[in-house]
Amino acid sequence: MNEKTSFSKRPGVQTLLVSVLCAAFGVFLGFIILLLMNPAHAVEGMGAILRNFFKYDNNITTLMYYFGSAIVKSVPIILCSEAILFAFKAGLFNIGVAGQYTVGIIASLYTSVALGWHWFFCVLAAIAAGAIWGFFSGFLKANFNVNEVIAGIMLNWISLYLCNIILGQETVMNVSKSETYDIAEKNASGLLPGFLQGVFGNNQYMTIAIPITIIVAVVILFVLNKTTFGYELKATGHNKEAARYAGMNPKRNVIFTLMISGAIAGLAASMIYLTGIEHYKISSSVPGMGFNGIAVAFLGGLNPIGAILAGFFVEYLTLGGQYLNTNYYNPQVADLMVAIIIYLCGFVLFFKHLFSQIGKNKAVKKEVQE
Amino acid sequence: MTLLIQYTLIFSAVLILVALGGMFSERSGIINLGLEGIMVFGAMAGCMVMVLLPSDASKFTIIVLTLLASAAAGMVASLLIAVACINFKADQTLIGTALNMLATAAATVIVKAFNTVRSGGSDFSAKLDYVKGHDAFMFKIGNLQLSWFIVIAVILLICATVFFYKTKLALRLRACGEHPQAADSVGINVYQMRYVGVLISGFLGGLGGIIYVAAANTTWHFDYGVAGAGFLALAVMIFGQWKPERIAWAAVLFAVFRSLSNVYMGIGFLSALPISGTVYNMFPYIVSLIVLALTSQNSRAPKAEGIPYDKGAR
Numbered sequence: 001m002n003e004k005t006s007f008s009k010r011p012g013v014q015t016l017l018v019s020v021l022c023a024a025f026g027v028f029l030g031f032i033i034l035l036l037m038n039p040a041h042a043v044e045g046m047g048a049i050l051r052n053f054f055k056y057d058n059n060i061t062t063l064m065y066y067f068g069s070a071i072v073k074s075v076p077i078i079l080c081s082e083a084i085l086f087a088f089k090a091g092l093f094n095i096g097v098a099g100q101y102t103v104g105i106i107a108s109l110y111t112s113v114a115l116g117w118h119w120f121f122c123v124l125a126a127i128a129a130g131a132i133w134g135f136f137s138g139f140l141k142a143n144f145n146v147n148e149v150i151a152g153i154m155l156n157w158i159s160l161y162l163c164n165i166i167l168g169q170e171t172v173m174n175v176s177k178s179e180t181y182d183i184a185e186k187n188a189s190g191l192l193p194g195f196l197q198g199v200f201g202n203n204q205y206m207t208i209a210i211p212i213t214i215i216v217a218v219v220i221l222f223v224l225n226k227t228t229f230g231y232e233l234k235a236t237g238h239n240k241e242a243a244r245y246a247g248m249n250p251k252r253n254v255i256f257t258l259m260i261s262g263a264i265a266g267l268a269a270s271m272i273y274l275t276g277i278e279h280y281k282i283s284s285s286v287p288g289m290g291f292n293g294i295a296v297a298f299l300g301g302l303n304p305i306g307a308i309l310a311g312f313f314v315e316y317l318t319l320g321g322q323y324l325n326t327n328y329y330n331p332q333v334a335d336l337m338v339a340i341i342i343y344l345c346g347f348v349l350f351f352k353h354l355f356s357q358i359g360k361n362k363a364v365k366k367e368v369q370e
Numbered sequence: 371m372t373l374l375i376q377y378t379l380i381f382s383a384v385l386i387l388v389a390l391g392g393m394f395s396e397r398s399g400i401i402n403l404g405l406e407g408i409m410v411f412g413a414m415a416g417c418m419v420m421v422l423l424p425s426d427a428s429k430f431t432i433i434v435l436t437l438l439a440s441a442a443a444g445m446v447a448s449l450l451i452a453v454a455c456i457n458f459k460a461d462q463t464l465i466g467t468a469l470n471m472l473a474t475a476a477a478t479v480i481v482k483a484f485n486t487v488r489s490g491g492s493d494f495s496a497k498l499d500y501v502k503g504h505d506a507f508m509f510k511i512g513n514l515q516l517s518w519f520i521v522i523a524v525i526l527l528i529c530a531t532v533f534f535y536k537t538k539l540a541l542r543l544r545a546c547g548e549h550p551q552a553a554d555s556v557g558i559n560v561y562q563m564r565y566v567g568v569l570i571s572g573f574l575g576g577l578g579g580i581i582y583v584a585a586a587n588t589t590w591h592f593d594y595g596v597a598g599a600g601f602l603a604l605a606v607m608i609f610g611q612w613k614p615e616r617i618a619w620a621a622v623l624f625a626v627f628r629s630l631s632n633v634y635m636g637i638g639f640l641s642a643l644p645i646s647g648t649v650y651n652m653f654p655y656i657v658s659l660i661v662l663a664l665t666s667q668n669s670r671a672p673k674a675e676g677i678p679y680d681k682g683a684r
Binding site (some may be wrong): 285298344350 | 403418459460464467471494607608662664
């Protein structure tokens with residue numbers, strides 16, 4: 001018997017293959033949708049989405065500026081997906097990330113604009129707010145057996161209305177523009193410190209959020225795979241009763257998992273809103289970041305590093321929607337493509353099965369021939 | 371006060387239908403988190419039919435065609451869940467979430483394209499107006515404005531209850547949600563039963579969607595989806611312990627809280643309270659969290675829900 005598994009059968013490689021397949025198929029279906037909407041301009045439209053900010057390739061500074069903005073905007077989606085995959089590894093589907101992200105927005109904007117705190121404490125406040133929101137669903141799950149998905153969804157809506165109340169106050173909201181005040185204007189110390197701004201065409205939104213995101217991903221990878229705590233979380237996720245029998249405390253682990261997951265989501269909100277690139281507007285639907293994070297987590301093969309790549313890809317597509325010619329298409333086509341890609345991610349198991357089946361059949365044939 | 375009753379009836383109708391849909395799906399063993407998305411598709415199809423029908427169409431034609439379109443659209447949407455979760459053993463939570471995102475995005479894109487084509491390129495909004503269609507569903511008893519939607523919901527509730535308790539098909543369907551292997555061993559086709567469960571949820575969810583959108587409004591912005599009504603229905607279903615008659619009561623309770631946020635302005639002592647209107651919006655969600663905390667401990671959830679059926683498993 002040959003002990004070494006071939007390159008194409010390694011789980012990591014398979015996951016990557018499947019993700020690329022899902023993404024490619026999603027883009028392909030997106031192209032078909034463009035064809036259905038307006039066949040004459042479909043190629044041009046798809047080209048605009050995929051070419052994206054590279055259309056500025058005649059001017060390297062502008063190009064780098066937009067490249068920087070794309071990175072900045074992909075930070076929250078990556079962190080949200082880290083939050084989701086962390087909980088998922090522990091057997092919890094934390095759909096409440098959207099709400100934890102929303103309370104993160106409340107905490108970071110309120111502390112920086114209304115209270116004038118230093119950025120470091122604003123970030124801490126956002127993390128704490130997210131953790132508290134995560135604690136609610138964890139507490140309900142552990143002590144009252146409330147499904148974390150339903151609880152998360154309810155908390156999402158509650159957080160949205162809370163956000164509209166708190167950030168709708170005149171101390172935070174610029175009523176004439178109906179969006180929150182610029183942090184730079186009200187409290188410059190509330191902005192995150194810059195990072196490599198010179199390289200990216202003096203993009204003032206490039207901040208330490210980017211290295212922080214990478215550090216968070218690495219820490220999650222480490223905690224899940226190399227620590228007792230991570231092992232306990234995963235064991236609880238696999239089988240609660242077995243974990244209890246082995247002397248772990250499943251209730252505590254459930255609450256901890258959702259708190260940490262919430263904290264990461266809160267951090268995600270502060271990492272985008274404290275750069276000043278985005279303002280909060282009164283909204284009637286929960287911010288989609290948490291939901292897109294689900295897509296990214298699965299597209300990234302539930303791997304913290306994979307999530308970084310997938311996050312950038314999804315944000316790239318979403319931004320690409322803005323380069324569409326609005327005379328023929330609307331930018332939501334890109335959202336639709338992202339949604340299709342998530343749906344396809346559900347078939348990952350099937351694809352993997354298919355791959356291993358192909359491998360097996362070959363092996364069997366070989367054996368028969370021998 | 372009549373306004374409160376009116377809204378309560380409408381929301382009850384929506385929640386009853388959608389929660390019953392969720393119940394049939396879960397009883398067959400498939401968790402249907404995509405109810406929200408199914409509602410959006412149903413609502414979109416129904417509204418489009420109302421917009422497209424000629425102005426001299428009779429009330430009866432409008433009612434029948436709108437309902438048929440919504441139910442059909444809901445069933446098509448539910449097929450997305452059925453194929454992925456039953457045939458391809460996909461993660462049911464993920465697929466449900468994906469369907470919700472897909473539905474809102476697709477509805478926005480489709481309605482915008484629809485408006486653009488119909489207006490000859492001057493209207494890019496994701497909004498549909500259907501005053502005429504809305505009026506077709508209205509009738510009055512005394513002071514109370516009622517909608518045919520409510521009558522339909524009541525009829526369907528009765529049908530569903532009878533079907534659920536008195537037919538062989540429903541008994542088989544329930545068996546598949548509790549112990550699919552045992553059901554299979556006595557010759558029941560588990561895959562088929564689960565398809566039936568999910569398709570019923572699509573049918574009822576689609577109808578719920580059109581009622582939610584059209585019973586109290588004459589326009590709808592499709593970029594907002596249905597604002598969490600599908601999830602509220604799931605809470606109703608859990609509170610109703612997966613039983614039709616209990617779901618009906620639970621739905622009425624939730625509907626009262628939901629309609630308070632719409633009509634508190636008109637009720638003297640409520641609008642006098644120093645509470646922001648947004649707080650009333652939070653009410654149904656807070657109440658459902660508390661109710662869930664109190665009722666989930668002895669949950670009667672179908673035992674096999676959420677687990678893809680594997681014929682070879684022991």
